[in-house]
Amino acid sequence: MRVLRRLVAQLVSWATARQDEKELQAEIEEHLALQTADNIRAGLSPEEARRQAALKFGAVEAMKETYRDRRGFPSLERLIQDTRHALRRLRKAPAFTVSTVLTLALGIGATTSIFSLVHTILLKSLPVANPATLYRLGRESHCCYMDGFSQKDEWSIVSYDLYKYLRDNTKSFVELAAFQDLTPILGVRRSGGVETAQSYPGEFVSGNYFKMFGVGAYAGRVLTPSDDQPSAPPVAVISFRLWQERYGSDRSIIGTVFNLDDKPFTIVGIAPQGFFGDSLRNPSPDFFLPLNMEPYVDVEADLKLPFQHWLELIGRVQPGVNAQSIEAEMRVNLKQWLQGHWAQMSPSDRAKFPEQTLYLGPGGAGITSMRERYELWLQILMMASGFVLLVVCANIANLMLVRGLERRQQNSLSRALGAPVSRVVREPLLESILLSMFGGAVGVAIAFAATRLILQLAFPALPGQAGMPISASPSMPVLLFAFVVSLATGLIFGISPAWMAARVDPIEALRGSSRSTPRAGSFSRKSLVVLQTALSLVLLTAAGLLTSAFGRLENQDFGFEQDGRLVAVINPRLAGYQPEQLTLLYRRIIDSIENIPGVASASLSLYSPPGAGWGSGVFVDGHSLPGLRDDISSTWNRVTASYFEAVATPIVRGRGLSERDTADSRRVAVVNEAFVRKFFRDEDPIGRSFGARPTMSREFEIVGVVKDVRYFTNGLDRPTGPMYFLPAAQADYTRSAGALFLHDIVIVSKPGANISAASVLQAMASVDPNLPVISIHTLHSKWPASSRSHGSSHVSHLFLEYFPCCWLSSGSMA
Amino acid sequence: MKETDVRQGTLALMALKTLDVLGPLHGYGIARRIEQISGDLLTVNQGTLYPVLLRLEQEGSIASEWGSSEHHRRARFYRLTRQGRKHLQAETRSWEQTAAIITRFFAAKVEDLK
Numbered sequence: 001m002r003v004l005r006r007l008v009a010q011l012v013s014w015a016t017a018r019q020d021e022k023e024l025q026a027e028i029e030e031h032l033a034l035q036t037a038d039n040i041r042a043g044l045s046p047e048e049a050r051r052q053a054a055l056k057f058g059a060v061e062a063m064k065e066t067y068r069d070r071r072g073f074p075s076l077e078r079l080i081q082d083t084r085h086a087l088r089r090l091r092k093a094p095a096f097t098v099s100t101v102l103t104l105a106l107g108i109g110a111t112t113s114i115f116s117l118v119h120t121i122l123l124k125s126l127p128v129a130n131p132a133t134l135y136r137l138g139r140e141s142h143c144c145y146m147d148g149f150s151q152k153d154e155w156s157i158v159s160y161d162l163y164k165y166l167r168d169n170t171k172s173f174v175e176l177a178a179f180q181d182l183t184p185i186l187g188v189r190r191s192g193g194v195e196t197a198q199s200y201p202g203e204f205v206s207g208n209y210f211k212m213f214g215v216g217a218y219a220g221r222v223l224t225p226s227d228d229q230p231s232a233p234p235v236a237v238i239s240f241r242l243w244q245e246r247y248g249s250d251r252s253i254i255g256t257v258f259n260l261d262d263k264p265f266t267i268v269g270i271a272p273q274g275f276f277g278d279s280l281r282n283p284s285p286d287f288f289l290p291l292n293m294e295p296y297v298d299v300e301a302d303l304k305l306p307f308q309h310w311l312e313l314i315g316r317v318q319p320g321v322n323a324q325s326i327e328a329e330m331r332v333n334l335k336q337w338l339q340g341h342w343a344q345m346s347p348s349d350r351a352k353f354p355e356q357t358l359y360l361g362p363g364g365a366g367i368t369s370m371r372e373r374y375e376l377w378l379q380i381l382m383m384a385s386g387f388v389l390l391v392v393c394a395n396i397a398n399l400m401l402v403r404g405l406e407r408r409q410q411n412s413l414s415r416a417l418g419a420p421v422s423r424v425v426r427e428p429l430l431e432s433i434l435l436s437m438f439g440g441a442v443g444v445a446i447a448f449a450a451t452r453l454i455l456q457l458a459f460p461a462l463p464g465q466a467g468m469p470i471s472a473s474p475s476m477p478v479l480l481f482a483f484v485v486s487l488a489t490g491l492i493f494g495i496s497p498a499w500m501a502a503r504v505d506p507i508e509a510l511r512g513s514s515r516s517t518p519r520a521g522s523f524s525r526k527s528l529v530v531l532q533t534a535l536s537l538v539l540l541t542a543a544g545l546l547t548s549a550f551g552r553l554e555n556q557d558f559g560f561e562q563d564g565r566l567v568a569v570i571n572p573r574l575a576g577y578q579p580e581q582l583t584l585l586y587r588r589i590i591d592s593i594e595n596i597p598g599v600a601s602a603s604l605s606l607y608s609p610p611g612a613g614w615g616s617g618v619f620v621d622g623h624s625l626p627g628l629r630d631d632i633s634s635t636w637n638r639v640t641a642s643y644f645e646a647v648a649t650p651i652v653r654g655r656g657l658s659e660r661d662t663a664d665s666r667r668v669a670v671v672n673e674a675f676v677r678k679f680f681r682d683e684d685p686i687g688r689s690f691g692a693r694p695t696m697s698r699e700f701e702i703v704g705v706v707k708d709v710r711y712f713t714n715g716l717d718r719p720t721g722p723m724y725f726l727p728a729a730q731a732d733y734t735r736s737a738g739a740l741f742l743h744d745i746v747i748v749s750k751p752g753a754n755i756s757a758a759s760v761l762q763a764m765a766s767v768d769p770n771l772p773v774i775s776i777h778t779l780h781s782k783w784p785a786s787s788r789s790h791g792s793s794h795v796s797h798l799f800l801e802y803f804p805c806c807w808l809s810s811g812s813m814a
Numbered sequence: 815m816k817e818t819d820v821r822q823g824t825l826a827l828m829a830l831k832t833l834d835v836l837g838p839l840h841g842y843g844i845a846r847r848i849e850q851i852s853g854d855l856l857t858v859n860q861g862t863l864y865p866v867l868l869r870l871e872q873e874g875s876i877a878s879e880w881g882s883s884e885h886h887r888r889a890r891f892y893r894l895t896r897q898g899r900k901h902l903q904a905e906t907r908s909w910e911q912t913a914a915i916i917t918r919f920f921a922a923k924v925e926d927l928k
Contacts, residue, residue, distance in 0.1 A: 006872040
């Protein structure tokens with residue numbers, strides 16, 4: 001208690017130091033005066049009386065020193081003195097200070113910026129209640145659809161039927177929620193409004209989704225299990241972002257009716273600020289709809305199909321429950337569910353039954369597909385930025401050593417006068433730490449700008465839609481990281497000059513300046529130069545290798561042309577088109593766009609490069625049935641007649657698709673070279689037939705072979721997989737309608753012509769004003785947006801260019 | 815324990831006792847009383863009293879205020895606080911105990927210690 005009291009008193013008197021000093025002086029004066037007066041009374045002469053009084057009092061300055069030490073915090077005061085001194089010295093060398101701070105800022109900025117990405121993508125939990133008690137199904141995400149009764153390696157996505165079975169039979173979950181893996185783009189129109197439909201992503205979630213996350217509504221209410229009934233009135237929860245940006249934070253929006261894909265939904269609540277759903281993704285959903293409304297919105301509903309797997313699961317467990325025991329419980333449930341569907345299972349599914357299993361993983365971070373995708377890249381970048389920082393440290397340590405040499409004389413003098421080693425060492429250390437702190441402060445600003453740039457490049461947001469839910473502004477952990485890194489940096493490059501200062505011999509000051517030529521520092525300086533060169537070489541080599549690797553990736557033969565091509569994305573479903581109207585609609589779109597001056601041709605497709613395609617099995621007519629475990633997968637795309645010309649993919653054999661392939665003629669397909677390699681080996685594929693099911697192996701006749709195109713199902717760094725292309729006119733919409741409407745329009749401009757987005761919008765409006773154009777971009781700029789892996793490599797590239805610049809600037813400065 | 819620690823500890827105790835007996839006093843007054851009572855046995859520089867007083871004040875055992883001295887000059891007067899009195903009593907007790915133990919020890923004969 002008394003210690004605490006004393007501390008408070010010390011704090012107070014530290015603040016009032018000047019006043020106290022005066023009072024002490026007055027007190028001493030008074031003491032001496034009284035003693036002198038007494039001495040005079042005892043018979044001494046006034047001078048002698050005063051002298052005796054002073055003698056009796058003792059050394060005034062020494063006493064004052066003790067008094068001061070006791071009054072405040074002497075070590076703190078000395079630290080402030082030293083800091084002030086260091087600041088003065090830095091101000092006296094502005095060129096050195098500015099260049100050092102800038103170099104440090106670049107190094108610390110780069111590291112911090114990468115760390116802020118590492119933090120949000122790899123480390124952070126979802127903004128929900130108590131994320132530690134959440135578990136998710138599956139170790140990896142296997143987006144987005146799977147059918148049948150067997151899954152490779154593990155069950156990670158489930159059907160609604162299986163979800164209900166697991167929910168009702170797994171006792172250890174407090175709440176087990178299901179939600180769609182995809183966020184489908186909905187055509188959104190406020191009921192009664194005059195505006196055209198806007199497109200925003202939505203997500204179907206189970207009724208207990210918000211309850212499971214422990215998330216309440218910002219206003220209104222969240223979805224409840226009673227909303228998630230087939231007979232319940234259709235309701236939806238809107239995202240805070242959309243409510244704020246599009247509807248001006250108007251609370252009266254609650255209770256109004258919105259048409260989502262032309263189906264009326266009542267908005268019952270606004271999701272809390274910062275809640276972006278179950279996974280970090282671009283774009284995050286703006287509407288949360290009950291799962292049971294899926295058949296209401298989508299004609300080809302997945303909800304009622306027990307074999308159609310499209311839902312991710314996250315559950316909250318009771319605290320203290322062992323995840324492994326739940327996992328075991330769920331495995332048993334899975335097997336029981338599968339046995340319940342034995343009659344519907346294919347022979348292949350039955351053969352794979354014994355190895356069907358599932359895993360439960362931590363769910364606090366949600367569905368971490370982003371994490372899986374970027375982990376390696378971020379690790380590489382983090383390492384690279386660490387290296388850059390080391391090089392920066394080595395460079396600055398060298399500079400500091402030179403400065404230390406200049407101060408050698410002064411240091412030895414200080415030592416000779418009795419300064420303790422700790423005080424002499426502290427000076428260069430303080431100077432280094434001050435420099436690195438300034439560098440850190442500027443670095444945080446640089447990191448903020450750099451993170452924004454990276455986010456924009458890697459995850460561009462479509463206009464009006466939510467981008468990646470990652471904020472560039474530094475959070476507390478990021479600031480802390482920057483601070484610790486700065487401190488560590490300062491210590492690292494401050495140690496050698498401090499060490500040198502500690503070894504100064506006080507005798508040197510006496511020998512005079514002519515003898516002070518440094519010898520002691522030369523060894524450490526030489527080793528520093530060696531270290532510096534080694535680090536720089538490593539960095540340069542790594543940067544060079546990676547740059548050339550990326551160069552090869554970017555300049556490889558993709559099998560399609562990127563220049564002079566625009567892609568406009570539409571969604572005919574949003575405007576309520578029916579399958580039978582499509583052929584005419586496609587014809588009108590192509591005609592209208594080809595009428596724009598400067599347009600050479602236009603073509604529609606389900607996916608344009610480098611977008612993915614749909615997957616299917618391949619059964620070749622005339623081949624024996626593949627084994628149950630054989631890989632017979634291929635991706636496919638549906639395109640209009642002039643598609644290959646539009647993306648300039650060369651036809652290697654046979655013919656491309658043409659206007660003659662109509663709904664009434666023989667079903668045809670064009671395949672790529674990889675398809676031929678996989679399914680035909682030495683045979684001639686032209687004229688052969690195949691189908692997506694064993695019973696329909698005569699469905700498509702192969703009429704041509706095209707060069708391999710690098711689509712993104714495979715990833716840029718992997719070999720091209722088999723693909724087949726079907727003509728739009730022969731589409732079979734009876735099985736799955738809306739999702740298979742063509743949505744990418746590839747527009748080819750004449751050489752030298754420049755086609756504006758406005759002219760495309762105008763042309764589309766003349767086709768149908770209610771048909772929204774979701775986005776328009778060049779085929780080239782589509783890269784970072786649609787290709788995740790390429791997006792990240794693009795960013796890494798950017799950084800690896802930035803690092804050598806950093807190095808060069810610090811090197812040249814040295 | 816360093817010699818100065820002992821001396822400062824006793825000095826603090828003596829200052830407290832002086833204030834307890836004589837009531838509010840200025841620094842010089844305290845120094846003179848200590849000198850008078852201890853005679854020349856305790857030869858301290860009077861200046862060393864002030865850091866001790868500061869410490870006691872920081873701990874809350876004494877309080878100080880500015881008043882006017884017998885020569886009508888500004889002087890700082892120290893007085894014992896209630897907490898200081900308690901502190902003094904505790905210290906006195908512990909001092910007496912220690913002294914008693916030491917005395918008994920020194921009075922002990924050889925056979926007592928065997």
